[in-house]
Every structure is written in C-alpha cells, then in structure tokens.
Amino acid sequence: MANIVLEGVTKVYGQDILAVDNIDLEIREGEFMVLLGPSGCGKSTTLRMIAGLEEVTSGNLKINGEIVNDVDPADRDLAVVFQNYALYPHMTVERNLAFGLKLRKTPQEVIDRRIRDTTTMLGIDNLLDRRPSELSGGQQQRVALGRALVRDPEAFLLDEPLSNLDAKLRAAMRTELIKIHRMLGKTVVHVTHDQVEAMTMGERICIMREGRIIQVGPPLDVYRHPADSFVAGFLASPPMNLLEGKLAGHHGVNEVDLSAISLPVPRHRRAPLRRHAGSEVVVGIRPEDVHTEEPAEGVHRRVDITVVAVEVLGPEVILVADLGSGQEISVRQGPTFEAVAGARIPLYIDLEQIHFFEAGSGLAILHGGASGPVRPELGSYLKEGGPEAPA
Amino acid sequence: MSVATADGLTLAGRDRRFGLLLTAPGLLSLLIVITFPLFFTLYTSVHDYTLLTPNYDTFVGTENYQEALDEEYLPGSLWVTTKFVLASIVIEFIIGFAVALSLHATRRFGSIYYLILLAPLLINPVVVGLLWRMLLHSELGIVNYTIGLVGISPVSWLGDADVAFWTVVLTDIWHQVSFMAILLVAGLAALPREPYEAARMDGASTIRCFIHITLPLMRPVIAVAILLRLIFAIKTFDIIFIMTKGGPGTATDLISYYIYRAAFFGLDVGRASAMAAGLLVIILALTAYLYRYMNSLK
Amino acid sequence: MRLFLSVVAALALAVSAAQAQTIRILMETVPDTRYIQELLPQFEAETGIEVEIEAISYIDMHSKLVPQLIAPEGSYDLIVVDFYWVGEFTKAGWLMPLDDLVERDGVDVDVYVPKLMDLVGRVNGVLYMLPFYNYSMALIYRQDLLDDADEQAAFQEAYGMELRVPQTWDEYWKQVEFFTRDTDGDGNRDLYGTVIQGQRGDCISMQWANYLYSQGGLYHDENWNPLLDSPEAIRAMEYYREAVEKYSPAGSEAYCFDEAFNVMAQGRAYSFVTFNILYAGFEDPESSEVAGKVGITPNPGGGLNGGWGWAIPNSSPNKEAAWTFMKWAESAAVAKERAMLGGAPTQAQIFTDSDVVAARPYYPILGEILAGTKDFPVFTYTTEFVEQVGLELNLAATGEKPVAEAMAAAQEKLHALLVKDGKIEE
Structure with missing residues (x-):
C-alpha cells in the first residue's frame, strides 16, 4: 500500500504548454482518490506522472516517502487501467494477465493462483482462452482490471476506465470497483470527468482546472462547501444555479439584487459579506433549495416565475424557471410535480442556503446552510483538504 | 413494416433500385475497364494471333499454353522471378520496417526525411535503371571507384551472373523500399499508444514491445504492404530492360520481360497472352491467399 | 456569283492544304x-x-x-x-x-x-525503302599507340612483326594481347586490348557478328541452311570468350555500346569493334579523351552491315x-x-x-568499310533471332555454357526460326 505525495509538481510540454501547474497533493495509504475535472484540466497528466509515463518537469513525486521522479514506471510497483483497456492484442486473456508477472519472474504456480483468484473475483474465469478481439467492451474492461489486479501492486491508477462503457455497465462497474477497493484496501487514484463517478466512488475528490488543483476533500464536503463557483457549477446534476447579482440595500449587504428580483440577506448572514458591500457577486442556489410550496420552516423568499420547461426524470422532476430577466434557474421537485410551460407559479427560495461567490475570481464568500462563512484559512484548506481541517 | 408503393416495390426496395441506378454507370465502366483486357488476353491466348497475322482466324485451343510450357528458358525465368520477388520483398520489408520505426520515432525534420526517402520513388524506373547502370559501370563507375579507395577490388556488378542478380534486386530495393517504409510509417502512426504504456508498466523491453504489440497490431498493414509490393515486384520490367536485358545469361530474366519478348520480339501475341494468363492466375492465387489472411486478422 | 464561288473554292483548297x-x-x-x-x-x-x-x-x-x-x-x-x-x-x-x-x-x-x-x-x-544512314561495323583503334616508336619496338620484339593498322585477324589479336596491360603498376589492368559490348540481346549479337565474319564464318549458306555450329562460328565464339576473359574490362559482358564507348573514350582501351557512327563521338573532344588519336578501319575479315x-x-x-x-x-x-x-x-x-x-x-x-561488310540474316523473325542467339552468345561469353554447346543451341534456334519462316524445310 502506498502513500503518494506530489510536491509542487509541474508538467510543461514542449516549450511552453503548461499542463500541470505546481500542484501539491497527498494521496493517503489505502485511500480512494478521484481526480476530477473537465478535459484538459491536467488530471490525466497528473496520473501519468504518478505512473511514470510522463516525466515530471519540476517538483517532487514521492511514493512512500521516496522521491520517484526518475524511477522507471515498471519499478514503481503501480498498475494502470487505461481508458481503452490497452490489452495485448494477440495474446489470450490468460497470457495478458500473466505477461507482467512473467516479466517479473514470478513463479508459475503463483501466477496460476493469482490469475485464478482474480478471474474468479471478476467473473471472467471462463474467458481465459479468448483473445481481446473476441470479447465485449465490458469483458475487455474486466480483463484490463484483472491485469492490474493480478500484479498485486502498491497502488492502482485508473485513467477514465469506465468512460467507454454504456451507462448500465458503468454503474455496475462503479459498484464493483468500490467493492474491490474495500476488499483489498489498496490505494487507488481514479481519473474521471464524470462528477457522478467522483461523488459515488471517491473517498476524497481532487478537483482540477487548467492545470491547478481547485479543491480537495470528501465528496459531500466539496459538494457543500465548493471553494469557488467553478466547483459549484461542476458538481451534481443539475448543478448549482449560478446567477449574477449585486449586493445592495442598506450598508450594501441587506439584499442581493438579481436585476429582475431581489433577495434579502438574513441579518445573521450579513457579516461575511460586508467586505463586498455593494459589489457584484455570483449567487449560488442549489436546485433543491428552491420549493414550489412554502416550507413550514426556514426563511424563504417568494418569487413569481414563468415555467420554461419541465423535465420529468422519474424519481424527480426538474423545473426550469425564468426569473423574469432572462436569468433561468433549475429547481428540483418530487415526482408528482406538474406544470405547463408558460404558466406563472410562485417559487420559495431558501435564503439560508444561498451561496455567495466573488464576481471576478469566483472564490466563495459565504456558503449556504449552517456552515456559515468561508474560513479565512482557505489556502491551507485547499492544500490539506479533508474534513479535519481547522474549523 | 414495409410500405408497398405503386410499382409494387417496398420503399427500401425502391431506395436500393435508385442506388443501383446511380452506381450502375460507374460499376459498369469499372467492370468493362477491368474485364475487357482480361477476357481479351484470355481470348487471344487461345488463338494463333501474331503481329504478322493480327487476327483471330485460327483457334488453337491450349496450343499456346503447351508451347509456352515446353520452352527451354521459361522455368528458369519463373525461378529467377520467384527469387527476385522473395529477395526484394524480404529485404525491403526489413529495411522498410527499420526505416519506418526510426522515422516514427523522429520528432524533428520529419518532413525532410520523408522528402529524401520519397525521392527515389518519384524517379521513373527507366531513369533509375540508366542511373545505376552508369554508377555501377565496372570500369568507370563511381561505385567501383569508391570501393577501390578503401582497397576493395572492382566488382562486376552486372557482368557476373550471381552479382548481377543481387545488383538488380538492390536497385529495385533502392527504388521501391520507401513505398514499403511509407506504408509502414502510416501504420505505425495509427497504432494506439496505450498498449505500449501498459507494457511499460509491466516492465517489457523495447524488443518485447515490438514482438508482442507492434508486430501483431501492424499485421493488417504489413499484409497490405507486402501484397502490393508482391504484385509490383512480379511485374518488374523496366530496370531489367534497361540494366541487363535479362542477362548475364539468364541470371536476371524476369517473367515480365520474358513475356514482353514473346510478344514484341517473337511477335507471338497469342503465346505471350497464354503466359500472361498463367502469370495472372499465379498473382490472383497469391492475392486471394493474402486477402483471406488479412480478413482472418479482423 | 461565279467569283464568289471560286473564292470559296480557293479558300477551301488553301484550308485543306494547310491542314493536310x-x-x-x-x-x-x-x-x-x-x-x-x-x-x-x-x-x-x-x-x-x-x-x-x-x-x-x-x-x-x-x-x-x-x-x-x-x-x-x-x-x-x-x-x-x-x-x-x-x-x-x-x-x-x-x-x-x-x-x-x-x-x-x-x-x-x-x-x-x-x-x-x-x-x-x-x-x-x-x-520499300530508301536507305537513310548506315551503321556498318568497323574496327576503331588507337592510332597514337600504333605510331609510338617505343610500342613499335616492344611489339617487334615480342611478336617479330611490325606494329601497324591490323590487316588480318591474327595480327589484330596479337595487338589486343599486347596492349592489355597495367600501365601504372598498381596491380590492376587499366588498358585493355579491346572492349566487349557483351550485353545479352542485340548488343552482343551485333558485335559477335564481326567475330564470325573475321573467321570466315557465315550465319547461313545461300540456301538459308544455318551454319552457327560450324568450326568458324565456334572459333569466333572462342575468340569472343577469350576477349571477355582476358582483354576486356571485367563486367563488359554486361556492356552495351554506350558503356563500351566510354571505356574507349576514356583512353582505357586500344580498340573497339563497333558501329562506324560512333567514330564521330571519339573524335569529339566533348565526349572523348582520345580525340585526334583514334583511327577507323574495316574489321579484319569483314564487318557487319547495318x-x-x-x-x-x-x-x-x-x-x-x-x-x-x-x-x-x-x-x-x-x-x-x-x-x-x-x-x-x-x-x-x-x-x-x-x-x-x-x-x-x-x-x-x-x-571501304561499307563495301567490305556482310549482311545479317534478314528474315521475318530477325528480331527474335537476335534475342535468342544473343542469349546463347551471352551464356557462352560469360562461361555459363560451354562454347560448343551454346553454338549448337544457337544453330538449333536459327534453324527453328528459319523453318517457321518457311525459308527451309524441317
């Protein structure tokens, strides 16, 4: 089991293409870490640097405390599962699984045992004599996973391994991967652009953007306390509604003006906003924090809106509403909700749950709910990550 | 559900008919262009058609084929052709692959290398033959002069039967090897990167990567490259015609030049057609075999 | 109207004339x-x-x-x-x-x-034709070498005869042997008595014909009976083979006249039996190092008419x-x-x-050269004959086939082609 630490790691391609920009990250022993971000954010490059497939331009990469920047990939004792499976095309499943072990001079009986155990676990023990071209995508995926598992490495590096599978298979594999991780307790670094995967699988999520780490933390923590509007807009489906607004009213913090409507800021929430009094801000409202009937508890503001669309998903219904000035918000509703496009209905926005972000940088000013103001030690929070960061 | 239309055809059927209508002229002309010379050759091969009596008045059945088979030097020519084809393809494949691998790994000046590599291919084979005949002149050529500088005695490149065969093979390779290299480079460029990375993670050496990943993944491209070169090599004519006229003796008497002589020196187009038809059967058989092999890779 | 018609007619004539x-x-x-x-x-x-x-x-x-x-x-x-x-x-x-x-x-x-x-x-x-130009074959040789007093003395000493423009084949062959040498003493021959244009096909067929005539041989008698296995023909081939082996550059069994020309033009050969039309090239300083030093004379025993x-x-x-x-x-x-x-x-x-x-x-x-030439067999299958005999001659020249065997094969081929053409009975 491995503890993987990145210290100021930077990757520059060619002369000046900065792929990964001075990142610090610790992946703890046995942890399931998800690197999440849109394509081109540097997450795959980060994973490939850990694997040794890309050289580290500057900074240190440590595995179990040792700097491994110049260690051959084969000697890092890590296994990679690739997006396109990357099976050896002319070898049978059995030989694919045995290849790495044979190169490591593993005794044949050990190889046989491991292959038997692994293939039984993955349910591919009936495929040993097949070639990759004779397997379905899902089967190839399992073989690719099996090839990593038989090696019994220090850590697993998964590079978007589920993205080529259909939705149903992907869900099944998610569960399976979690199960395997729990069983083996090995360190896993999983790269994905799918926030559902990240939320469901990761013990911690590391969100990246443009070569930098934006935020690291357990899924729910990141979800509740997005470090900036990018993270807020990236997680969950539909994601947080982000609306342009301006702090206004008495002292410049008593209300936030969203052009068509204006929302009061509850008195106890105003303090963190004072520094931004009268400024442009980005207002974040989660779809589940808007209701069509006034809840019994809490502080809500009624706004009358026009229904733009109603998306019936089954277990829930997404209502897309026009606040009046062209600003639209998505609202999550129960399965029984009904409305017709063009109808005017009232909405109740939970004023306690509104998030505030700086207009330019997008950095969080105030999170919704009980969490209150964003900690001033935001910088160290980002680096350290985790719930045990100072409160 | 199929919807029947006024003319009793389903919509899909009408679509098919319309498609056929659109492609018919193309298919038809292709068919004519390909099959006409073919049948013309076969038809000629069973007639006593000579340049002196260019008509189909005398049907001779398999006589032309019999005559061709009885010819003293035909087996030798076939054997020389076989050796030539095998030697040039094997060597071209090895050199071509080596060049392709190094070109593939080259990051800088790639286009310059391509240009240099392609240059021989762009030269007319007649010019290639004349050029090398001049360079390889046993007494005055620059090649013998150069090797003389390092103390190697002059080589009779085209005068010695054994050497001349290899001279012709190497000239052909010089001319054609880039064709193989370029096809293989294209194949290499299309290979996925990930299996190599998987192999790196597994700790496989470069040679193992080549054997276990590159070769198997390249097999369809290799098959196509070899098939094309095979067909071209069997048809090799110009460099023989220019450089050796099939000599010394029969050392470089390739079948295409042999057939050419039957037609234009022997004036016997019927017999030449019979030999051409035989050659076609051989090429078709080889092509069919390689084609099936290629399909089996899918 | 009449004027108009005649103008039209004249125009039409002019146009058709211009076109034709x-x-x-x-x-x-x-x-x-x-x-x-x-x-x-x-x-x-x-x-x-x-x-x-x-x-x-x-x-x-x-x-x-x-x-x-x-x-x-x-x-x-x-x-x-x-x-x-x-x-x-x-x-x-x-x-x-x-x-x-x-x-x-x-x-x-x-x-x-x-x-x-x-x-x-x-x-x-x-x-059927008006003769356009003639390329009858002759012996082109180095006059300057024959005129050299030292060479004359050395030749006289070695062979007991005068060094002069050769009048007989025997005399010529002695000169061929005499001039084949290593002039700069580096161990490699660099002057050759003669240059062979021995490439299979018409190059060897043309040159060898002169060797055949030099021995008094002919391709056929007046009744078209082939004579290629005659003692004269075999002797001619033996001389040719000897030239390839001893007196001509190695590799010349693959030369055609252009490559052989260059050897002579570079001053590397004493003589060259070839087409008379090449002589102008030897006399041209643009293409020859030996301009002004070469002479041309009938091939001893007669050359090939062409x-x-x-x-x-x-x-x-x-x-x-x-x-x-x-x-x-x-x-x-x-x-x-x-x-x-x-x-x-x-x-x-x-x-x-x-x-x-x-x-x-x-x-x-x-x-004179033209007057002394002899004709190649001209019949329907001359082109094929040149190819077939050219192959046998080349096989003998390179030593791949014994001379007698090759000449027997050449005889057989000529016979078959003459029969095919109806010149002689089976």
Whole structure:
C-alpha cells in the first residue's frame, strides 16, 4: 500500500504548454482518490506522472516517502487501467494477465493462483482462452482490471476506465470497483470527468482546472462547501444555479439584487459579506433549495416565475424557471410535480442556503446552510483538504 | 413494416433500385475497364494471333499454353522471378520496417526525411535503371571507384551472373523500399499508444514491445504492404530492360520481360497472352491467399 | 456569283492544304536524326509542309510502331526502319512499295551503295525503302599507340612483326594481347586490348557478328541452311570468350555500346569493334579523351552491315507529303549536307565527295568499310533471332555454357526460326 505525495509538481510540454501547474497533493495509504475535472484540466497528466509515463518537469513525486521522479514506471510497483483497456492484442486473456508477472519472474504456480483468484473475483474465469478481439467492451474492461489486479501492486491508477462503457455497465462497474477497493484496501487514484463517478466512488475528490488543483476533500464536503463557483457549477446534476447579482440595500449587504428580483440577506448572514458591500457577486442556489410550496420552516423568499420547461426524470422532476430577466434557474421537485410551460407559479427560495461567490475570481464568500462563512484559512484548506481541517 | 408503393416495390426496395441506378454507370465502366483486357488476353491466348497475322482466324485451343510450357528458358525465368520477388520483398520489408520505426520515432525534420526517402520513388524506373547502370559501370563507375579507395577490388556488378542478380534486386530495393517504409510509417502512426504504456508498466523491453504489440497490431498493414509490393515486384520490367536485358545469361530474366519478348520480339501475341494468363492466375492465387489472411486478422 | 464561288473554292483548297500539309515522322534519337532536324527549316520553307519529328529511344521504337502499323490509319506519315525489322514489316505488308513513285518522279536510286539497297531498300525486287544512314561495323583503334616508336619496338620484339593498322585477324589479336596491360603498376589492368559490348540481346549479337565474319564464318549458306555450329562460328565464339576473359574490362559482358564507348573514350582501351557512327563521338573532344588519336578501319575479315531506311507505312495518312519529304532528305544536296554535319552516308558518291572529304578526311575509309561488310540474316523473325542467339552468345561469353554447346543451341534456334519462316524445310 502506498502513500503518494506530489510536491509542487509541474508538467510543461514542449516549450511552453503548461499542463500541470505546481500542484501539491497527498494521496493517503489505502485511500480512494478521484481526480476530477473537465478535459484538459491536467488530471490525466497528473496520473501519468504518478505512473511514470510522463516525466515530471519540476517538483517532487514521492511514493512512500521516496522521491520517484526518475524511477522507471515498471519499478514503481503501480498498475494502470487505461481508458481503452490497452490489452495485448494477440495474446489470450490468460497470457495478458500473466505477461507482467512473467516479466517479473514470478513463479508459475503463483501466477496460476493469482490469475485464478482474480478471474474468479471478476467473473471472467471462463474467458481465459479468448483473445481481446473476441470479447465485449465490458469483458475487455474486466480483463484490463484483472491485469492490474493480478500484479498485486502498491497502488492502482485508473485513467477514465469506465468512460467507454454504456451507462448500465458503468454503474455496475462503479459498484464493483468500490467493492474491490474495500476488499483489498489498496490505494487507488481514479481519473474521471464524470462528477457522478467522483461523488459515488471517491473517498476524497481532487478537483482540477487548467492545470491547478481547485479543491480537495470528501465528496459531500466539496459538494457543500465548493471553494469557488467553478466547483459549484461542476458538481451534481443539475448543478448549482449560478446567477449574477449585486449586493445592495442598506450598508450594501441587506439584499442581493438579481436585476429582475431581489433577495434579502438574513441579518445573521450579513457579516461575511460586508467586505463586498455593494459589489457584484455570483449567487449560488442549489436546485433543491428552491420549493414550489412554502416550507413550514426556514426563511424563504417568494418569487413569481414563468415555467420554461419541465423535465420529468422519474424519481424527480426538474423545473426550469425564468426569473423574469432572462436569468433561468433549475429547481428540483418530487415526482408528482406538474406544470405547463408558460404558466406563472410562485417559487420559495431558501435564503439560508444561498451561496455567495466573488464576481471576478469566483472564490466563495459565504456558503449556504449552517456552515456559515468561508474560513479565512482557505489556502491551507485547499492544500490539506479533508474534513479535519481547522474549523 | 414495409410500405408497398405503386410499382409494387417496398420503399427500401425502391431506395436500393435508385442506388443501383446511380452506381450502375460507374460499376459498369469499372467492370468493362477491368474485364475487357482480361477476357481479351484470355481470348487471344487461345488463338494463333501474331503481329504478322493480327487476327483471330485460327483457334488453337491450349496450343499456346503447351508451347509456352515446353520452352527451354521459361522455368528458369519463373525461378529467377520467384527469387527476385522473395529477395526484394524480404529485404525491403526489413529495411522498410527499420526505416519506418526510426522515422516514427523522429520528432524533428520529419518532413525532410520523408522528402529524401520519397525521392527515389518519384524517379521513373527507366531513369533509375540508366542511373545505376552508369554508377555501377565496372570500369568507370563511381561505385567501383569508391570501393577501390578503401582497397576493395572492382566488382562486376552486372557482368557476373550471381552479382548481377543481387545488383538488380538492390536497385529495385533502392527504388521501391520507401513505398514499403511509407506504408509502414502510416501504420505505425495509427497504432494506439496505450498498449505500449501498459507494457511499460509491466516492465517489457523495447524488443518485447515490438514482438508482442507492434508486430501483431501492424499485421493488417504489413499484409497490405507486402501484397502490393508482391504484385509490383512480379511485374518488374523496366530496370531489367534497361540494366541487363535479362542477362548475364539468364541470371536476371524476369517473367515480365520474358513475356514482353514473346510478344514484341517473337511477335507471338497469342503465346505471350497464354503466359500472361498463367502469370495472372499465379498473382490472383497469391492475392486471394493474402486477402483471406488479412480478413482472418479482423 | 461565279467569283464568289471560286473564292470559296480557293479558300477551301488553301484550308485543306494547310491542314493536310503537316507530316509526322517517328525517328530514333541518334545523330543522323539531329542532322535532319537541323536542316528541316529548308524543307519547310521550300514546300510549306510542316514536319513534326517524334524522336524516341531505340528501345521504345518497335513497340510504339507496331500498333500504328497495324491500324488502318496510323499516326505516322513516315517512319524509319531498322534492318532488323525489314523482314517482319514487309512480310506483314505494313510498308508501301515505292517503285511507282520513283518511276513517276524520276528519282535515281542507283546512287545508293548496292549493299545498303539490298539491306534497307529492296526486298525481293520491290522497293520499300530508301536507305537513310548506315551503321556498318568497323574496327576503331588507337592510332597514337600504333605510331609510338617505343610500342613499335616492344611489339617487334615480342611478336617479330611490325606494329601497324591490323590487316588480318591474327595480327589484330596479337595487338589486343599486347596492349592489355597495367600501365601504372598498381596491380590492376587499366588498358585493355579491346572492349566487349557483351550485353545479352542485340548488343552482343551485333558485335559477335564481326567475330564470325573475321573467321570466315557465315550465319547461313545461300540456301538459308544455318551454319552457327560450324568450326568458324565456334572459333569466333572462342575468340569472343577469350576477349571477355582476358582483354576486356571485367563486367563488359554486361556492356552495351554506350558503356563500351566510354571505356574507349576514356583512353582505357586500344580498340573497339563497333558501329562506324560512333567514330564521330571519339573524335569529339566533348565526349572523348582520345580525340585526334583514334583511327577507323574495316574489321579484319569483314564487318557487319547495318542501316536504316525511310519508309512510308500503308497506314500513313499523308503519303504524298511523306514522299515529298523523303525525296528532299535523300536529294543529292541534302544528303551531302547531312554528311558534312557528320551523317553516315548511304549514297556512293558522298564518301568521296571533295567537300565532304575536306571536312571529314576519313569518309573514304567509311566507304571501304561499307563495301567490305556482310549482311545479317534478314528474315521475318530477325528480331527474335537476335534475342535468342544473343542469349546463347551471352551464356557462352560469360562461361555459363560451354562454347560448343551454346553454338549448337544457337544453330538449333536459327534453324527453328528459319523453318517457321518457311525459308527451309524441317
């Protein structure tokens, strides 16, 4: 089991293409870490640097405390599962699984045992004599996973391994991967652009953007306390509604003006906003924090809106509403909700749950709910990550 | 559900008919262009058609084929052709692959290398033959002069039967090897990167990567490259015609030049057609075999 | 109205004349073609006929000609015919007889050297061609070496005879042996007694013919019975093989005349049995290191006769204009001008014409050479014969087949082809 630490790691391609920009990250022993971000954010490059497939331009990469920047990939004792499976095309499943072990001079009986155990676990023990071209995508995926598992490495590096599978298979594999991780307790670094995967699988999520780490933390923590509007807009489906607004009213913090409507800021929430009094801000409202009937508890503001669309998903219904000035918000509703496009209905926005972000940088000013103001030690929070960061 | 239309055809059927209508002229002309010379050759091969009596008045059945088979030097020519084809393809494949691998790994000046590599291919084979005949002149050529500088005695490149065969093979390779290299480079460029990375993670050496990943993944491209070169090599004519006229003796008497002589020196187009038809059967058989092999890779 | 009609008629005539008056000629890229091209403006000015000459290399000519000759209307009005093809072309009936035109226009065909008339003029008494130029074969040698006093003394000492322009084959062969040597003492021979043009096919066939004649051999007797396994023919082949082995550069069994020419032109050979038309090249400092040092003389025992003739194919679209051109090219004045430029004459009086001799003193010798030549067998399958015999000769020259065996095979091949052509009985 491995503890993987990145210290100021930077990757520059060619002369000046900065792929990964001075990142610090610790992946703890046995942890399931998800690197999440849109394509081109540097997450795959980060994973490939850990694997040794890309050289580290500057900074240190440590595995179990040792700097491994110049260690051959084969000697890092890590296994990679690739997006396109990357099976050896002319070898049978059995030989694919045995290849790495044979190169490591593993005794044949050990190889046989491991292959038997692994293939039984993955349910591919009936495929040993097949070639990759004779397997379905899902089967190839399992073989690719099996090839990593038989090696019994220090850590697993998964590079978007589920993205080529259909939705149903992907869900099944998610569960399976979690199960395997729990069983083996090995360190896993999983790269994905799918926030559902990240939320469901990761013990911690590391969100990246443009070569930098934006935020690291357990899924729910990141979800509740997005470090900036990018993270807020990236997680969950539909994601947080982000609306342009301006702090206004008495002292410049008593209300936030969203052009068509204006929302009061509850008195106890105003303090963190004072520094931004009268400024442009980005207002974040989660779809589940808007209701069509006034809840019994809490502080809500009624706004009358026009229904733009109603998306019936089954277990829930997404209502897309026009606040009046062209600003639209998505609202999550129960399965029984009904409305017709063009109808005017009232909405109740939970004023306690509104998030505030700086207009330019997008950095969080105030999170919704009980969490209150964003900690001033935001910088160290980002680096350290985790719930045990100072409160 | 199929919807029947006024003319009793389903919509899909009408679509098919319309498609056929659109492609018919193309298919038809292709068919004519390909099959006409073919049948013309076969038809000629069973007639006593000579340049002196260019008509189909005398049907001779398999006589032309019999005559061709009885010819003293035909087996030798076939054997020389076989050796030539095998030697040039094997060597071209090895050199071509080596060049392709190094070109593939080259990051800088790639286009310059391509240009240099392609240059021989762009030269007319007649010019290639004349050029090398001049360079390889046993007494005055620059090649013998150069090797003389390092103390190697002059080589009779085209005068010695054994050497001349290899001279012709190497000239052909010089001319054609880039064709193989370029096809293989294209194949290499299309290979996925990930299996190599998987192999790196597994700790496989470069040679193992080549054997276990590159070769198997390249097999369809290799098959196509070899098939094309095979067909071209069997048809090799110009460099023989220019450089050796099939000599010394029969050392470089390739079948295409042999057939050419039957037609234009022997004036016997019927017999030449019979030999051409035989050659076609051989090429078709080889092509069919390689084609099936290629399909089996899918 | 009448005026109008006649104007229209005149215009129509002029137009059709303009259209008809272009002739196309297929020729080989050789010096004699170039001389014609140089003189063309004269003809075009005199006649108003435009001439397009398509000059291509020999190797492409036959395969380019045949389809045009088979066609009812070909694309060439006038062609030139190598003596190889005479039997084939006339047998196939592709050439138009010229006797009527000669008679109509009073052209004197007796000006031609009779040998050439027989080779590329008349076939079985019918005139198909006018001889264009001759490439009879001769012995080209280094006059400067023969004139060298030291060489003369050394030769006298070694062979007990005078060193002079060889009169007999035996004398020539001694010189060949004598001059084959390593002049700079580096262990490699760098002067060769002779140069072989031994490439399989017509290169060896042409050169070897001179060896055959030198031994008094012939291809066939007067009744077309082949003589290639005769003692003379075998002896000729033995000499040829000896030359390849001892007196000619290694690798010359793959030379054609151009490669052999260069060896001689670089001063690396004493002699070269080859086409007389190459002599001008040796005398040209542009292409030769030995300009001014070479002489030309008949091959001892006789050389091979060779030549090209003008012919009008039956498929010619414009026979009358072609004939006009042929008459012009072969007129005494133009024939002389061509010779002055370096052309190889076919008309007897040109060899000794005083202007020509003044410009090119060796032309009388060319006349002698031509007079002493012998003819290659010209029959329907000459081209194939050249190929088949050329292969056997080459096999013997390279030592791959014993001489006697190769000559027996050559005899058999010639026999079979003559039978096929109906010249002799089975």
